[in-house]
Amino acid sequence: GAGVSQSPSNKVTEKGKDVELRCDPISGHTALYWYRQSLGQGLEFLIYFQGNSAPDKSGLPSDRFSAERTGGSVSTLTIQRTQQEDSAVYLCASSPSPAEAGGYTFGSGTRLTVV
Amino acid sequence: SQKIEQNSEALNIQEGKTATLTCNYTNYSPAYLQWYRQDPGRGPVFLLLIRENEKEKRKERLKVTFDTTLKQSLFHITASQPADSATYLCALEVSGGYQKVTFGTGTKLQVIP
Numbered sequence: 001g002a003g004v005s006q007s008p009s010n011k012v013t014e015k016g017k018d019v020e021l022r023c024d025p026i027s028g029h030t031a032l033y034w035y036r037q038s039l040g041q042g043l044e045f046l047i048y049f050q051g052n053s054a055p056d057k058s059g060l061p062s063d064r065f066s067a068e069r070t071g072g073s074v075s076t077l078t079i080q081r082t083q084q085e086d087s088a089v090y091l092c093a094s095s096p097s098p099a100e101a102g103g104y105t106f107g108s109g110t111r112l113t114v115v
Numbered sequence: 116s117q118k119i120e121q122n123s124e125a126l127n128i129q130e131g132k133t134a135t136l137t138c139n140y141t142n143y144s145p146a147y148l149q150w151y152r153q154d155p156g157r158g159p160v161f162l163l164l165i166r167e168n169e170k171e172k173r174k175e176r177l178k179v180t181f182d183t184t185l186k187q188s189l190f191h192i193t194a195s196q197p198a199d200s201a202t203y204l205c206a207l208e209v210s211g212g213y214q215k216v217t218f219g220t221g222t223k224l225q226v227i228p
Contacts, residue, residue, distance in 0.1 A: 004158070035218075042119075042220035043159070079153070091158050103149050104216065106158030113183060 002026075004107035006092050012113045021077040021110045025094030031105065032075050033095075034067060036088040041063055044090065049075060050097060082114045117142040119219035121205060127225045128195055136190040136222045138205030145207040148181055148188050152204045153221065162203075163190075195209075195226045 005024040013019050025032050034046040045059040045076070049069045064082075068076040079086055089111050093104035120139045128134045138148070147166055151159035165172045165181045165188070172179045178191040192199050202221040209215060 001186070033216075040220075043218040045215070045217065048215060093158070103151070103161030103164055104159075105161065108158050 004092055004094055004105050006090075006107035007109050008110060010111045010113075011110065012115060015084060015114055016081055018078065018080045018084055019112065021079075021092075021112070022088050023075045023077070023092030023094075023107060025073065025075070025092070026105055027073075028096065029094035029105070030072060030097040031095045032069060033093045034075070034077050034091065035091045037091060037109070038088045046077070046090075079112075082112075084114045087112055087114045117217070119143070119205065119207060119217060121203075121219040121222045123220060125223040125225055127227060128165040130195060130226055130228050132195055133215060134138075134192040134195045134199070134224055134226070136203050136205075136224065138188040138190070138219055140207060143186075143207050145183075145209055147208040148155075148179075148202060149208065149216065150179055150188075150190050151206060151218075153204060159218075161182040164196055166199070178217050194222075197226045197228050200224055200226050 007022045032049040035043040037054050047054055047067050048056040051072045052069050064080045067077045089109040091106055091109045093106045095104050118141045147164055150162045152162055152218040153159040163172055163174055163177050163179045176193045180189045185204045202223045204218050205215045206218045
């Protein structure tokens, strides 16, 4: 597609429920990244995919968080048993590999609110 | 510990003036430094990248400098316009096999007509 697409754009969920966030990167971009941004905070790295594999999962906050990528394209970030501190904007970005000249292209994010 | 520091206070500037934003970092040896613009409710948008061996990079009204001795980058917007109002993020990319980018918290710029 023309840009990075994320869905849903907004999600309100009850504490303890599971949620799935979807990212559709730019076609042909082999690298995909998940970040989250809390109010007034910087972007916190979560996980990086190269193709379908995730060589760096170091940013996932707990084992309630997992992500997968299939077909070198769409990625899903799953949060199990959501907690209120999970409330944030979850941003996905993609880049060609290597991305030296062009930086990352971000989606508009999914705003997750856990009530 | 590693830190990327941007002025957390908003920068207010009169239209037509040059806006200068600062990014300082500690305990990093970045291969590249990037600047992004973020508008409310949107994801960051890539603006410029500068390499460790480059002193300065320009793009239209934007200029970025990179001083690896001072561990600082300056981001300039000349002839600023109200449409330049946004939060600007700096990001460091450390060479290490893939492009892991760490972001600062950003500085909010308000250009006053």
